[in-house]
Amino acid sequence: MLLDRHLKRNDEQREVSVNDWPSIYSAENGYENIDNMKESTYFSCLKIISESIAKCKFQLKQDTTKGETILYDHYLYDMLALRPNEYMSAVDCFKTFITLSVHYGISGLLINRNSRGKVLGLYPVKLTNCTIDDAGLIKGTKNNKILWDWQSANNEIGSVFDKDVVVLRDFTVDGIKGKAVRNVAGNTLDTSIKSQDYLNKLFSNGLTNKLAVQLVSDIKDENELKKIQEKFNRIYSSTGKIFTIPSGFNLTQLNLSLADAQFVELRKLSKEEIATTLQVPLSKLGIVRDNAKSEEQDNIKFLSDCLQVKITQIEQELDYKLLSANDRKQGMKIRANQGIMLRLDAKTQAEVISTYVRNGIYDLDFAREIIGVPKFGGDPIVTLPSGQVLLKDLLDGKVSYQRGMRVGDTDGDT
Numbered sequence: 309m310l311l312d313r314h315l316k317r318n319d320e321q322r323e324v325s326v327n328d329w330p331s332i333y334s335a336e337n338g339y340e341n342i343d344n345m346k347e348s349t350y351f352s353c354l355k356i357i358s359e360s361i362a363k364c365k366f367q368l369k370q371d372t373t374k375g376e377t378i379l380y381d382h383y384l385y386d387m388l389a390l391r392p393n394e395y396m397s398a399v400d401c402f403k404t405f406i407t408l409s410v411h412y413g414i415s416g417l418l419i420n421r422n423s424r425g426k427v428l429g430l431y432p433v434k435l436t437n438c439t440i441d442d443a444g445l446i447k448g449t450k451n452n453k454i455l456w457d458w459q460s461a462n463n464e465i466g467s468v469f470d471k472d473v474v475v476l477r478d479f480t481v482d483g484i485k486g487k488a489v490r491n492v493a494g495n496t497l498d499t500s501i502k503s504q505d506y507l508n509k510l511f512s513n514g515l516t517n518k519l520a521v522q523l524v525s526d527i528k529d530e531n532e533l534k535k536i537q538e539k540f541n542r543i544y545s546s547t548g549k550i551f552t553i554p555s556g557f558n559l560t561q562l563n564l565s566l567a568d569a570q571f572v573e574l575r576k577l578s579k580e581e582i583a584t585t586l587q588v589p590l591s592k593l594g595i596v597r598d599n600a601k602s603e604e605q606d607n608i609k610f611l612s613d614c615l616q617v618k619i620t621q622i623e624q625e626l627d628y629k630l631l632s633a634n635d636r637k638q639g640m641k642i643r644a645n646q647g648i649m650l651r652l653d654a655k656t657q658a659e660v661i662s663t664y665v666r667n668g669i670y671d672l673d674f675a676r677e678i679i680g681v682p683k684f685g686g687d688p689i690v691t692l693p694s695g696q697v698l699l700k701d702l703l704d705g706k707v708s709y710q711r712g713m714r715v716g717d718t719d720g721d722t
Contacts, residue, residue, distance in 0.1 A: 345411075349579040350490065352593055353586040354407055361615055362402040364644040365389050366626070371639035379640070384427065384630060388642060392417075393429035404432040404461075406618065409476040410586070414486025416458055417474035419629060427630055433458040435475070436465075438485055445484075454484065474625045476618070489585055587614035604656075611649045619644045668692045 345351055366388040368379045379385055392401040401417075408415030418431040437457035441448040454470040477486035576595075583590055589606040590596070626642040661678060664670040670678075671688040697707050 347582070349582045349593065350586075353583060353588045354410055356588055356592050357410055357586065357614065357618075358403045358406040359399075360610070360649065361406050361619060361622075361644070362399045364615075364619065364646055364648050365398065366402070366622070366642055366644050369641055369643055371641070376643075384642075387427065387430065388626075393420075393431055396432075401430060401432055405474075405476065408432060408434050409478050409486070409618075411488060411490070412486075413478045413488035413491070414480075415476050416456060417476075418458060418460075418468060419472045419474065421472070430474070431460065433460050433473070435473070435486075440484070471629060474622070474629055476621055476625070604650075607649055611646065615649065616646070619646065665691060666693055 345354075368382050368385045368388060369376045370379055388398065390398055392398055396404075405415055405417055412434060414435050416433045416435045418433045419427055420429040420431065422428055435456050436459050439455040439457075441450055441453040443449065443453075445453055452469040452471065455467055456470060456473055456475070457465070457467050458473070459465050479487050479489055481487070579593070580590060580595070583593055583595075587610070589610050591606045592610070623642055623644060627636060630642065631640055657679070661670065661675050665672065665675050668690050671690045673683040673685070673688065676683050701707055
């Protein structure tokens with residue numbers, strides 16, 4: 309049974325030794341290195357990714373014969389675009405949902421339903437464990453084959469079936485469990501954090517190097533030397549700036565300049581590697597190269613390479629778990645407004661909108677709505693360039709300047 313297996317996993321204990329700590333205190337067992345958040349580049353990338361997706365408002369739409377229409381009257385519209393639950397705005401809810409996914413490799417939006425199946429709220433949670441039915445995903449006959457353990461921000465815990473949680477995986481090799489990209493780039497993150505700590509300690513010590521103190525004594529007895537060493541350790545070693553060495557030993561010069569260690573170059577390389585791993589353009593981190601592309605091109609690349617797959621994952625999960633099969637058959641769907649990521653500067657925007665209006669793609673009211681000025685109201689006003697005609701009308705002689713003429717007249721166009 310699924311629940312039997314879920315309960316049994318905690319009962320299977322074995323004696324462990326101190327050498328087992330790497331596997332026990334691992335990401336797979338729920339232990340995370342929160343110090344990763346202290347790395348400025350990693351934190352900035354998390355913030356950029358989560359905020360970029362959160363600002364692309366998710367809307368409930370429906371395909372009709374006249375194109376897509378937004379269903380403002382449906383109860384899910386306000387829930388997705390305004391308030392997923394009574395305690396969080398839509399931006400805060402989706403920011404948390406995406407941040408948890410990127411940082412931990414997997415996250416969930418817990419779906420709270422009433423007895424009739426109506427969605428009452430969505431809550432971002434951390435998914436801590438996955439239990440699969442004994443018979444497996446393919447051969448299993450149960451309606452619910454996957455059980456997720458979840459934990460909320462205020463340390464509430466519980467279990468829920470897969471149909472009642474929207475799951476977002478950062479990277480997966482089996483389609484079920486998620487793995488954070490930061491685990492792959494763990495060495496780079498660790499190096500960058502240590503370099504940042506080194507700078508902090510260097511500035512705390514007044515930009516001075518460490519000092520070695522040698523005990524001048526002819527005492528040979530190890531116990532006596534140990535007592536003296538411990539005394540000096542208590543006096544000098546608390547800050548790590550000064551340390552002692554036993555009598556009879558010498559140390560070479562300790563100071564290593566940052567320039568000799570190529571500190572700046574290595575730190576910059578670590579930042580670029582972290583940003584590349586998370587697919588965030590360097591321009592968004594304030595790193596501009598001579599061959600850098602424009603900000604608009606960076607936004608398009610960022611959207612296509614990094615954000616679009618995450619947005620598509622969320623859309624597919626929301627469509628399947630919030631909408632019924634009948635709703636989907638009627639053309640209902642949940643989509644993010646990705647156009648927000650493609651906003652142009654004022655001059656370029658004016659040129660694009662004017663071109664669309666002149667060629668009848670946008671009506672005047674829609675164009676005015678985009679730039680935020682009052683609409684005319686009434687019936688749609690569509691303009692077309694007068695110099696363009698349909699080829700069919702031209703061949704049939706139905707164009708205005710052909711009226712009253714017969715095809716082949718010498719004083720008119722044929």
